Amino acid sequence: MKRLKILIPILGIVLLGACNNAAPTQEAEPSPTNTLDKTEGQAFVEDDVSNPNLLQVAIKSADHSTLVAAVQAADLENALVNAGPLMVFAPVNEAFDKLPAGTVEDLLKPENKDALANILKFHVTPGKYTKDFLKKFKKLGQANDQSVKVEVKGDDVYVGGAKIIASVEASNGIIHVVDAVMLPPTE
């Protein structure tokens, strides 16, 4: 188990890195973990005793049904339940609604899986910081290998232009609920 535990976060990182759609590289081969069956992995461990993890918290939140659907479409469930710690900036359903009409539907199409995954990973930071603690940062390194700006305005904290409106602890990290979808910078 110990060994597995070491392996999974590393694989997780490799996976997160390997699928970076924003900066595709020729030698990027699909990681062998991509062959994981849809029902295999830590997301499918039966455990009703531990405190809920990031994915379980998100699934229980009615305000995050679009986000959860996107995570499932991008096959990112297992990444959200690993040892972490992870900080997830979770746009509420209304934030997705504010995107141009048809954007979400497009992203959920199988052929856009990589683009969707890239956007979702831009909402994830390896690490776990409270909203107050985030005030110490100027930027964060996100799971899609890009950086996101942190701004403090009065008592509010904005990450990639999205305002943190609530925070929920999970067993393997923290969810900061945000009011906007954070779009990865295109360079």
Add this chain to the structure above:
Amino acid sequence: MKTRKIKLFTAVAASLLLASCGPQTNNKKSGGALSSSAAEKVYVAPGEHDEFYAFLSGGFSGNLTVYGLPSGRMLKEIPVFSQYPTSGYGYSEETKPMLNTSFGFVPWDDAHHPDISQTNGELDGRWVFINGNNTPRIARISLTTFETEEIIEIPNSAGNHSSSFITENTEYVVAGTRFSVPIPQRDMPIKDYKSNFKGSLSFISVDPEHGHMDIKFQLMMPGFNYDLSHPGRDKSHGWFFFTTYNTEEANTLMEVNSSQNDKDFIAAVNWKKIEEYVNNGGGTMMPAEYAHNVYDESTHTATTTMKKEVLTVDPLKVPGAVYFLPTPKSPHGCDVDPTGQYIIGNGKLSADLTIHSFDKMIAAIEAKKFDGEAYGIPILNFDDVLAGTVKSGGLGPLHTEFDGKGNAYTTFFISSEVVKWKLGTWEVIDRKPTYYSVGHLMIPGGNSRKPFGKYVVAMNKITKDRYLPTGPEMEHSAQLYDISGEKMELLIDFPTHGEPHYAAGCPADLIKANSKKIYRLDENKHPYAILSPDQAKVERKGNEVHVYMSTIRSHFTPDNIEGVKVGDKVYFHITNHEQDFDVPHGFAMIGQNTSELLIMPGQTKSSVWEPKKVGVWPFYCTDFCSALHQEMQGYVRVSPADSNIELSWSLGDSDEE
């Protein structure tokens, strides 16, 4: 003595002869696992679970190892009688008391015979008990946490070998002394052993709710060696049987002098009768000194109580409670079949097995047909109690288990084999070689009323060429056989840790649903626990410094501590705030004269550090807990003894803004 030697020699020669032209011819080049589908039978696909748990004693490792069957995969090592740096057991402040004895802190023992708790003679999967042989102790291990919860020392005992066997409803765990000793201990010439030394058989009651152990009484028997024991089953429930050797009462060159008598005894003890006697005020309380160590799951802490007296029973004061059954050749294993009718004496220097009949024993007792007495204890006539003899053709029978289908399986040490034979007809049905020199064997539930007769595990003493060589010291070797058919089939070899004397096996379904995932933080009653990181603090009491620390992915709170001085004794009390299955954190401090801690979710453990050098010294998490595991570290500033730097602590304070 001379004739004895010759006899032994011819027996060995005979067995060699048997071995060379006997059953071993059909192995090795038979095409092995693939042709017989053995590989398929032991293959547990990735992510799948084994069908059985097996708990193998670690022998001189002092611990208990958990295996899955049929794969032979080791799942865990549970520290019991030995310090275990992997988890900090016996090193942490909370677990040090588990190893206290009347001799002080004893960080090791020789663990022998695990036995799983039972209800109505069937495995109930609640606890497993195991004996410490060297400094006599019995341990109880929880099968929900897989942690040692209790250890009780046995006074008036030495070489606690005929232990720790469980009665049908876990009323008692029984511990018999292998070495007789002066009771009470005193300064006397060794040569005066005979008739002055005594052998104690201890009946330890088990609280049906919590499993807590208490010595109910000790039966003070003649100074023989009590080797192994087994409770009666079903019809013989209420009796306990102990093999003896050295009825000669020799005290030197035992390998010769305790093999003079053609027969030793199996002692049959009617413990229900003695229990009644004791419950009615019988027995003599004598001064004694022994430790009782109990681990409390809510405080995550063990405490030691030193007990001062023990109730002893003179067998002659309870008429009808104890009888001797003559049994040939220094019997070792003492086994009772699932119906309780047959008591098997495995005469370790013999080729044969002796089977006594419980019904015949009762009839002989009722008819008062005795063949003399030993120290006032009636001896029954061998022929009156004999049910049969298994003429096995092997040599050196040690232990027998049962498949619940009318068959028994006996190990033979000298001829290295398992022999399957039929109860009642005593005919040999099959025999298979082991590799090499087998001791105990185990069928899950195979010593209970309800065996699960699918596999037998043979635990061998000698490994030699079975695996890649690893220098002079090799792990011992076990073999797993399929016993579902008429003939046994060897499936796999697997190495075992320490010396597995005996094992207890259990269907996984009886245990796995109860296995605990985390300790609830809100149920943590440890006096130094902090339930929230904002309770973190550092306190000084003279030269003691107490750090109330918490861990969560991926930091310690606090992680910077100043104001510690050379000569201080620093206690790190660390509470793991994770509430997530299988996310322990570790703790280790540079130069600490102890092991790391491994702290389970919701648990508190404490570790002592006595800094000797001025400087700024790091500590870190030893378990790869998370993607930011490498960042999980901290510093303690150690100032000179006469420094006046105040204690301070922090997390996340930094000057650069």
